Amino acid sequence: MAGSLGRLFRGFQSFTSLPATRAQLSHPPAFFSSRTMVTLPSFLSSKPRDFSLPNSSWGPEMLRLYELYNSQCEVETEGGEKQEGSWQRLPSYNRSLKFATGGVYLSKIIQSKARLFTRNIREQGAAFEYVLFNNKEEQRCVGIFQAGHLLEGPPGHVHGGAIATMIDTVTGTHATILSGPVMTANLNINYRSPIPLGSTVLIESSLDTKEGRKTFISCKVTSTDSSKLHTESTALFLSINVSHLLRGG
Numbered sequence: 001m002a003g004s005l006g007r008l009f010r011g012f013q014s015f016t017s018l019p020a021t022r023a024q025l026s027h028p029p030a031f032f033s034s035r036t037m038v039t040l041p042s043f044l045s046s047k048p049r050d051f052s053l054p055n056s057s058w059g060p061e062m063l064r065l066y067e068l069y070n071s072q073c074e075v076e077t078e079g080g081e082k083q084e085g086s087w088q089r090l091p092s093y094n095r096s097l098k099f100a101t102g103g104v105y106l107s108k109i110i111q112s113k114a115r116l117f118t119r120n121i122r123e124q125g126a127a128f129e130y131v132l133f134n135n136k137e138e139q140r141c142v143g144i145f146q147a148g149h150l151l152e153g154p155p156g157h158v159h160g161g162a163i164a165t166m167i168d169t170v171t172g173t174h175a176t177i178l179s180g181p182v183m184t185a186n187l188n189i190n191y192r193s194p195i196p197l198g199s200t201v202l203i204e205s206s207l208d209t210k211e212g213r214k215t216f217i218s219c220k221v222t223s224t225d226s227s228k229l230h231t232e233s234t235a236l237f238l239s240i241n242v243s244h245l246l247r248g249g
């Protein structure tokens, strides 16, 4: 099973090198044959829902930024040909592993019910609405995040834990793209100004350095015009062998 998880991560990494047109498909390509040990994760099985596509809860600012980055995923050459742009939209599904046969760590029941933390609320717009774009060349990843009413901390503003979750999600995804399977070892956050509930913010992740198993990343959360700094963060991700997770850490 560890081998299958490793392939899953490699699949995730190779997905980011697919042409933008394919990255925008609502049915992403399957990376593995049906003979792999695990049943394919939902994002590779039939009819997965891609949670990073616009829905009716997205406000004008969320949509504007989505269009801004999405329009840079594919560019037209002077000859009228379409080619891969500088950004790639990363699809997002609500399960990382659908089911694992012979899993030694989690029971099958738990695994079959497991959902990604940020994607487990049915009501659109109620909690984490976000989409991630990756720029491979610049080693940058951007999250566009609209914070729903269930994320309240201080009155009318977003809970610090929800902000930390989004920073971990953007930087963790970025580190996975850069380094393969990783876990967050350290996350430092300075909260500079509160984020109003319902607003849309930009979460920008950039690679600081890679040293052996360590991937150091910096992250900033700002207003969408970048004029207001909400949060600053640094994170350390350690590359892991996926068997680390199967042993229970």
Ligand SMILES: CCCCC/C=C\C/C=C\C/C=C\C/C=C\CCCC(=O)SCCNC(=O)CCNC(=O)[C@H](O)C(C)(C)COP(=O)(O)OP(=O)(O)OC[C@H]1O[C@@H](n2cnc3c(N)ncnc32)[C@H](O)[C@@H]1OP(=O)(O)O
Binding pocket: 005, 008, 009, 012, 096, 097, 168, 169, 170, 172, 173, 174, 176, 182, 183, 184, 185, 186, 214, 236, 238, 240, 244, 245, 249
């Ligand atoms: C997830 C699995 C499966 C499938 C997924 C499928 C698809 C995925 C696709 C995309 C995923 C993308 C994004 C995911 C979205 C969100 C991300 C969420 C991420 C998380 O939410 S993840 C949960 C929270 N996370 C933990 O639950 C970690 C608990 N923890 C441990 O599991 C260990 O602690 C570990 C592995 C971190 C290290 O353990 P270890 O034994 O491998 O390494 P060791 O301790 O030997 O350290 C080696 C060197 O790192 C230095 N070092 C270690 N820790 C340090 C620290 N904190 N600060 C500074 N330096 C540190 C040492 O000082 C030494 O340095 P030196 O070598 O220089 O001496």
